[in-house]
Amino acid sequence: MSVLLEARGVTKVFGSGLFDQKRVVALEDFSMSISKDDPSIVAVVGESGSGKTTLARILLGLETPTAGDILYEGVNLQTLSRIERHEFRRNVQVVFQDPFEVYNPFYRVDHVLNTPIVKFGLAKSPTERKTLIEGVLEAVGLRPDEILGRHPHQLSGGQRQRIMVARALLLKPKVIIADEPVSMIDASLRATVLANLQQLKEDFGISVIYITHDLATAFQISQNIVVMYSGSVTEVGDVNRVVTDPKHPYTQLLIGSVPRADPNLQWSVDNLEVSHDIGIKGENYCKFADRCPHVLSQCVEKAPSLYQIDSQRGAACYLYEDSPVVERDAMNSLFVNQQ
């Protein structure tokens, strides 16, 4: 397998400076790779604050890892040549979580779409540019005549999010890192936009890292899933297995907490959610221990390894310690459709 983008043993610590009150390990020993010739959609889900956006920013080179490396086509991001960097910027695109933040309020939305066209020379004439822009806007269900010319605050939340997806589509990159791209969009449009991403994968071989809180859509569009808790991977593998039969107690709590679209199904996970003081010493322990209904004494002494529960799935939990250990940098071996 030739690798396009790879995270190798990445750790990110925030606030270790002199004046910071709290040190946060946002991401811990994380490894994952995106294949060049075998496009796929990987979902990254997990707790708010578990490090998902940090992972995205590190993969994009917007944040430097405290330890570990990001490699683009085998070359460390920090040592890319100018030409390689230009290519990286085009081929690795992002759709960010908070569309309120990325827009400059003084520019019209046209600017967001024109800039990449100019920067990467995507159009030879103004007519071609117009056709390109209208095409991607329509692909995400927006009307060019209604949207173009407006300022960001004149659009609804969902309209802003879709413009960001349209912008990513414009460049036909090799990877799209999508951080909550549809969190503010209704169910029907969400399906349309995600089906769009899926189509891109089929038609242009674009891989997608889909970061989300929406487990139902993660289940629908991705092949593989990574579940994060407090900077670490708790469960990983084939999305069908992880979602329909979660093994890690955190994944069980997460899946159990999804509100079902049926007023007759109770929204209750009381037996899955506990909170206890388990006397944590040091830094090496399972971060979920104080909320885990199955906590064992060893959980607070040393963080569990990733255990391979079946051919296509692993969980970092002592409940499965009889299973073989998967090295953290071999996490990809648990993915379906990848060697």
Next chain:
Amino acid sequence: MKPIVLEVRNLKTYFHTPRGVVKAVDDVSFDLMQGERFGLVGESGSGKTTVALSLLRMIKAPGQIEGGQLLLDGQDILKLSDEEMRRIRLAGIALVTQGAMNALNPVIRVREQLIDGIKDHDGNLSREAMEARVQELLSGVDLIPQVADMYAHQLSGGMKQRVCIAIGICMRPKVIIADEPTSALDVVVQRRVMETLRRAQEEVGAAVILVGHDMGLMAQFVDRMAVMYAGKLVEVSPVRNVFQEPLHPYTELLIDSVPTLTEKDVLKGIQGSMPSMLGLPSGCVFNPRCPYSDESCVSTLQETKEVEAGRWAACHKIDAIRNLNPSGGV
């Protein structure tokens, strides 16, 4: 039946853009009962946030409330002076938004932000009484007392959202509007925040209008639901009915497009896209995308009618559609 706390009558809010008038809210009417949990869903850009902001008279130019009545306990708040309206915010109608989480002032401790809210309306409390009120508010949203001394950046998203709820309920409002309060939170935290909101709401006896896209959340949280499309309410029904036997074809298709955790489907949204808000189709606004539409849907003026007790819908073909699908659903 419980008494009505808020009557929205023929509300019209338009944006006057250089390209034409956007009728973001066009002739919307509904009643909100005391203590009721009411959901407002609909396509992105259909006007939900504009309804929410209109109820607080927070619409800014080029937008304007063009007509209608907003009766809070029988009093039309559209007729109030700006000063009277300022009092109504928080004490009468409070707003918790998704952005509110990021709108917490970063350089002021949580305590001061809560006190600001209380002082605005009740400046005469002693320091001790004020502190007691702060602690009561924090514990009411499941936050530990120490949070009062913290700044926004020291709180997680779920904690910040709870602080916003505390600010929202500090004046014991009659109505709390929550516009996508949890769409940035994970489902575990979401569940806790919604439980907090429910408890706080029941305690102060406030009604809640929950605006959002998450049909699962709606199914689990609200009593009744309104569905919006292109500036109009197309259906208002008890939540059970909406999921079991939606009346309006748009509601039906919207529910159909909700993905599940059990079955893998081809993801597909409703075909076509929302009409341009600058040139709405004549007749029913949904007719260009409706699988049941015919000539009559273009020529008949769209009207919202009480189809059966407690259920309203804006579709003149409901009886015909029901005969097509006696079991309900396509």
